[in-house]
Amino acid sequence: MSSNPRRALVVIDVQNEYVTGELPIEFPPVETSLENIARAIDGARAAGVPVVVVQHFAPAGAPIFARGSVGAELHSVVASRERDHYVEKALASAFAGTDLAQWLAARDINTITVAGYMTHNCDASTVFEAAHAGLQVEFLHDATGSLPYANDAGFASAEEIHHVFSVVMQSNFAAVVTTDAWLAAVKAGMPLSRDNIYASNQRARAKAAA
Template sequence: MSAQPRRALVVIDVQNEYVSGDLPIEYPDVHTSLANIGRAIDAARTAGVPVVVVQNFAPAESPLFARGSAGAELHDVVASRERDHYVEKSLPSAFAGTDLGAWLAARGIDTLTIVGYMTHNCDASTAFDATHAGLAVEFLEDATGAVPYENSAGAASAAEIHRVFSVVMQSRFAAVASTDAWRAALAEGAPLPRDNIYLSNQRARKARVAA
């Protein structure tokens, strides 16, 4: 990875299903994240950073993201803006079964900036795959979002899920930052601050002892 990142902004699954459909993003507020996604795209275009738009489709009989449904369509925040590459997928990671890896490699991209939905599913899967492929990852915590879950393993709010996944990503898989912080780093041509597992754990242990 170069000192000056060669970034691509990857806009993951910003589709109506998450806004007006049956899987509404609850945290951060979806209108806040949508606004920040638009700001990130605009900043990327100004800086000459390529924008990759990813769209998820499920079979026509699926209750979510069914091909041909209104919920599967890109939200206007993304659909109304220019993009450099388009990726269609059917699995969580934007790399799985797509040409994303080859497209990035052909352009010498070494850093992915992830925005879109959901934090704990497609965003995290893409971040993990990117890390395993040797890419640096940036995750914009206020331009992404989560939904709540309840199942046989327990229950978690959208805020809990978003917070925990953000902490885990910052410990190893991504530099987590706000859209404003990323825009400033973009303007400077600088990488975002990163952390590691050891220091993340040491801080937690020391805080527990101090309490």
């Protein structure tokens, strides 16, 4: 873990589709995550932390995120705020087919902070790719969110999905924290810690045995 984090806040896919469109975020409540996304952006800008805004597009006529549709537009919480870089993507990870890695490297950024949607899809894909590339990663679990799924593998609520992905990310890939904790770390210029697989498993086994 870097003792001198050079951060960028990466705000992923905060688009109308997740608020008033076909994929409404359910947990945490979207009003909560939107408020914290706004606080994170404002805090980052006040501290000189660059803000990257990511926007997902599907081809025109697609059922979700169709280019030119209202659902694909950035939500006003993000659209109304200044940014330092803009990334357009068509795949889950904000790194896939974009210039994000090069932009970060050119600025000697070693830590990315992920906010936005969805926890279990574009956020997780971005977190995993960043960690594998050697970046330190932070995940704002109250400035992100999930929705429920039902398919041939079963059913999972939005809360279950968000909780499990947050625990897994903290175990190996990212420091999972609240927006308040992140803002305090930014102000102090301090890193945030992720856990490790072994310790996470040992605690779970001890809890189950208690």
